[in-house]
Amino acid sequence: MRVVLTPRSTICVLVVLMTMGLFGLAHPVFAQTGKDPVISNLRVGQHPDKVRLVxxxxxxxSFTIFQLPDPYRIVLDLPQVSFELPKTARTRSVGSVAGWRYGLFEPGTSRLVIDAKAPLKVAAAFVLPPSGEQGHRLVLDLAPTDRDEFIVASAASIERRMANRTPRVTPTPSPNPPAVPGDNRRVVAIDPGHGGVDPGAIGLSKVYEKDLVLKVAKALKAELESRGGYKVVLTRESDVYIQLRERIAIARRAGAEMFISLHADSIDDTSLRGLSVYTLSENASDEEAASLATSENKSDIIAGMDFSTEEPVVTDILIDLAQRRTMNLSTRLANTVVEEMGPRVRLLNRPRRSAGFAVLKAPDVPSILVELGFLSNSQDEKTLRDATKREQLATGLADSIDRFFLGMQSARR
Ligand SMILES: [Zn+2]
Known part of the structure; x- marks a missing residue:
């Protein structure tokens, strides 16, 4: 977010704090007296260079702001308030602002969603103290920007929000927590690709991908469980065909906090070799989010709450957030695997890639797909057929998983 600073020191401080995502600390927490603070008016005006909302x-x-693209939205979150607005504050089109909605987002959080016809940046956002007849006023200036800048600002704003907020509106890490109370183990789902009637790639020596990836998966499960603190669920333990959707369902039923699908590729170019890691491409994920929004029994799982009575657009936002957070975590996991495996095994050129893998479409479980190597390459095939080399792969993947969860812990502190 590019913020236009004014010379006024108090506003500067607020804006700087806001930019740092710390502005929540800048305001006193209101006392819970049983009556919510009141928003008594919303005034929206077109200025030469901006739309100003007061x-x-x-x-x-305190407040937080984040932006979402497609369609362009500016979202303002407040503590739980009572909106007692006059009719003059009803939604309408003002300049690049197409309209707005407001209401309780969840207990403790009220939300104002501003729809934009074009990319807008938050040029300033601050609270003015009471003056004369006027009480506290939250001023939000929205100025034109371009799509690229909006996307960058959006990603940064969501990252900041996630980093500075307890994950109440984000998906619960375990949609279906382990049944055993007091079991604090991290649940990891490992998905050996293919199986049964689907052999996957067939190696030079006629070895099947489905058999090799199951062996690596079992080695990884053994490695993780030997370290303690992990409960590992395999989507299949034998040579059986499992639908892609069912693989996701198995992980979610287990309350998995991550999903790693294991594969080995085959390609005409037999010189091509090395490990690569895939995440879901962002374009493909929006469609999933849309279908998910219509599914009542899934929507509450995403957010860990029942929001079937929310406005549809608010529901969209929740899913956007959930999925974006999941995608961020997936990206972090994929990067960690590449970094961790790089010194140990041969990597494919550009080892971090993304594609529309259906098996990575769990909206609330960080998911990656690891292509362990190419069965069409003799050296890669030899590596994957070697039990000792498979152990080394499993150790590297387990170290990646350790490091990923360590990073999550420190990010929450
Ligand atoms: Zn495969």
Missing amino acids: LDMSNDL
Whole structure:
């Protein structure tokens, strides 16, 4: 977010704090007296260089702002408030602002969603103290920008929000927590690709991908469980065909906090070799989010709450957030695997890739697909057929998983 600073020191401080994502600390927390603070008006006006929104507030409230693309939205989250707005504050089109909605997002959080016709940046956002007749006012200036800048600002704003917020509106890490109370083990789902009637790639020596990846999966399960702190679920333990959707379902039923699908490729170019790691491409994920939004029994799993009574657009936002967070975590996991495996095994050129793998479409479980190597390459095939080399692969993957969860812990502190 590019913020236009004014020379006024108080505003500067607020804006800088906001830029750092720490502005929540800048305002006193209102006392829970049983009555929510009141938003008594929303005034929206077109200025030469911006659209200015002013919220009249009964209290000095903390706020967070983030942006979502496709369609362009600016989202303002407040503590739980009572919106008591006059008819003049009803949604309408003002400049590049197409309209707005507001309401309780979840207990403790009220939300204002501003729809934009074009990319807008948050040029300034600050709270003015009471002056004369006027009480606290939250001022939000939205100025034109371009799509690229909006996308960058959006990603940064969501990252900041995730980093500075307890994950209440984000998906619960375990949609279906382990049944045993007090079991704090991390649940990891390992998905050996193919199986049964589907052999996957066939190696030079006629070895099947489905058999090799099952062996690596079992080695990885043994390695992780020997380290303690992990409960490992395999989507299949034998040579059986499992539908792609069912693989995701198995992971989610187990309350998995990550999903790693194991494969080995085959290609005409027999010189091509090395390990590569895939994440779901972003374009493909939106379609999944849309279909998920229509599914009542899935929507509450994503957010760990029932929001079937929410406005549809708010539901969209929740899913956007959930999926974006999942995609961020998937990317982090994939990068960690590449970094960890790089010094140990041969990597494919450009080892970090993304594609529309259906098996990576769990909206709430960070998911990656690891192509362990090419069965069409004699050296790669030899590596994968070697039990000792498979152990080394499993150790590298287990180290990656350790490091990923360590990173998550430190990010939460
Ligand atoms: Zn495969």
